[in-house]
Amino acid sequence: MLVGLRSKTSLEEQIEAKRSEIRSQMATLGRRIKSGDESELLVWIIPGQLACAHRPLRHHPLYAGSRMRLPAEALPAVNEWVELMKVEGIKSILSLMHDADLGCYNGLDLCAADLLDFLEHQAFTVARHPYKDPAHERTHPRTLLRVREEALRSYDKLPKPVLLMCSAGRDRSAPVGAFIFAKRANQLPR
16 A cells, blocks of 8 residues: 555656646746747657647737737737647647637637637647636646546547647646656657
């Protein structure tokens, strides 16, 4: 019994350490993007398999902001973001975006129901796991446990590489990405 408890604690410690690392990397990436350096738009969690990014234009110098509605003239920048994700080789998007995040794109003529539908039309495979941002709304701790298990199942089925995305990449993507890393990184061929 003690061995099982120790290994569970060890796994949760590994997840927490990776969550903290991803959160820090995403904060650094956001600061660089806000300053106008868009040379990198994602952080690799599992190299070549799983990356994390902010939602399109979340930290853009002109359009940045949490829950900020993008103006119509931002559409070319969203299209550029899509092309940059394709250059990175991203095949699938595992989205944790909730309605409030998706609402930021309602002012754009995406010719789609929402941003995720637009991304599907851009040839990405999309898995939707809406998760309210704990930075804006209190969520039950079991919600994260459920979402990370569901996201892991989707990750296993999605064409790789997969882009994990919420809004800022810190409060939702970081713990989910850390969980996927802990469960799958050691299963990769060496």
